[in-house]
Amino acid sequence: MTPARPEDTDVQAAFAATLVDEWARGGVRHAVVCPGSRSTPLAVALAGHPGIAVHVRLDERSAGFTALGIGKATGLPALVVTTSGTAAVELHPAVVEADLSCVPLIACTADRPPELWDVGAPQTIDQTHLYGRSARWFAEPGVPDHATRWSWRSLAARAVCESLTGPAGPGPVHLNLPFREPLLGDVAGGGGVEPGRADGRPWHEVVSAPARPPEEWLDRAAASGLLAPGSRGLIVAGAGCGDRHAVSALAGALGWPVLADPQSGLRTPDPAVVATADGLLRSTRFAGDHRPEVVLCLGERWASAVVNRFLSASVRSGAPLIVVDPWGRWPDPDRLASSVLRADPTEFCLSARRRVPGAGTSGEGGSGSEWVESWRRAERRARAAIAGLAVGPTPGRTPDGPLDEPSLAARLFGLLPPEATLVVSSSMPIRDLESYGLPRDRPPRVVANRGANGIDGVVSTAVGVALSGGGPTVALVGDLAFLHDVSSLVSSPEDLVLDLTVVVADNAGGGIFSFLAPAEALDGRSFDLLFGTPQASDPAAVAAGFGWPVVDIGPDSPADAFDDALGRSTASGGRSVIRVRLPARPDNVALHGRVNDEIVRAVDDDGS
Secondary structure, three states: OOOOOHHHHHHHHHHHHHHHHHHHHOOOOEEEEOOOOOOHHHHHHHHOOOOOEEEEOOOHHHHHHHHHHHHHHHOOOEEEEEOOOHHHHOOHHHHHHHHHOOOOEEEEEEEOOHHHOOOOOOOOOOOOOOOHHHOOEEEOOOOOOHHHHHHHHHHHHHHHHHHHHOOOOOOEEEEEEEOOOOOOOOOOOOOOOOOOOOOOOOOOOOOOOOOOOOHHHHHHHHHHOOOOOOOOEEEEEOOOOOOHHHHHHHHHHHOOOEEEOHHHOOOOOOOOEEOOHHHHOOOHHHHHHOOOOEEEEEOOOOOOHHHHHHHHHHHHOOOOEEEEEOOOOOOOOOOOOOEEEEOOHHHHHHHHHHOOOOOOOOOOOOOOOHHHHHHHHHHHHHHHHHHOOOOOOOOOOOOOOOOOHHHHHHHHHHHOOOOOEEEEOOOHHHHHHHHHOOOOOOOOEEEEOOOOOOOOOHHHHHHHHHHOOOOOEEEEEEHHHHHHOHHHHOOOHHHHHOOEEEEEEEOOOOHHHHHOHHHHHOOHHHHHHHHHOOOOOOHHHHHHHOOOOEEEEOOOOOHHHHHHHHHHHHHHOOEEEEEEEOOOHHHHHHHHHHHHHHHHHHHHOOOO
């Protein structure tokens, strides 16, 4: 192999330094870097720039989710940098999640130069379009040389623009960057950093406005009575539903309940908010009496199968389904939507409210209808049933009984300070939070990786959220999700000041499978082997082995022991793990059944 000439190596250094400078101009503030040789030019340039914080992670899979967490928390892309080969492949799960959940991210994979492709060179794989359709934009500019200097800043600026303002919405960008050895060069010898715009602005700026709702459609909907106060409509609100005040104002004007999941930001004492929909709709009587005439979906779907089955049955019975999505996606897995509106949800709510007859300026035109009042009565009874559990979630109570999975999720949501961010794992934690997290003034922000619904990378995502600052971060994960992402616990010096608490709900295996058909169809040994998958590793010992302070809440510990541990952790800052040992998985199924039966009894006693 003929090595690069020294001057070419210097050009590579100037190229990398130019990219980094342009990224900083474009608002990039964080880079997650994985150790590797081929990415040396980019890693050195990042470490030398004062405007970008560099976070080093040993495991590329964890690094990708860390960058994802930063993007979730800040709304700006973080860089994630890897060497070539399988290191680049390890980013794929995070890139998929960033795509499906519309999170900006810039994946920079170093590569061997083209002359080393397809000839058996070590650590060389096909990295062209490695992430397929998951990337919003892909670029492979080739080995840097003087002839392409004019394009360097454009390349970097466009990566930021495509990650933030592409036609499919925010998402991941992939830059595949080949470098030749030797990899360490002199920036000045390579011609220096290519000049940027004199005023410090980014090289490119994409100016876009929120997608406005179709006025013609809104006029027709108002004229036909589709958006009419007092009608039997439902608003279903999830992550990305828009400004909560705009959603609440439309709900108040129409007199429609809002089924608000925890990620919506709407789990507040607003009279239209329904937080207990999973429990309410388990009542056959209530569900049968409360079929909506219109369903309006804003943001992501609930995780609850009960809620989603109810909505699907209502639409199949004739209720129009209106789906509002700002990015032109098709969020309609049941294929039942009558109208898919490509519009910003906030703008839609504001425009729709202006067309509601009698709404006036207060937004309360239909808020007193019997339809919404019947939901409120049932909601009050369901909330009381949840709050009255033997180990209830009401903040301030100190019951003597041990924690269980429903009360752990509910207490966590109720006790966190409003400036906190709660990162919730898929599987049981997000479902328990949906079902039992009660409304409160100023709830914490809730984020979850629900694009692909995986349990991988949850702790790493929480690390990224914590690195972005802005208040304490708490992650709620099951024991399997915790062990799946154990490389996230590998510590660098900056981790010692992470404001992150990881709460491990330890039920010795995959709890959600105990609710599914295999639990009944298989004998206990086969079920545990294939689905329950209890692990020999002790999560508390694993965390302690990586140097994380651990609080172990035993199965017989009173619930207030958890409250105290959580309060100390979020107040003092730093990193810690709280392992909560919970009832066995079969007992947990029975417990959920009893809780849900109690909610149904309370709702059915209402008479609404």
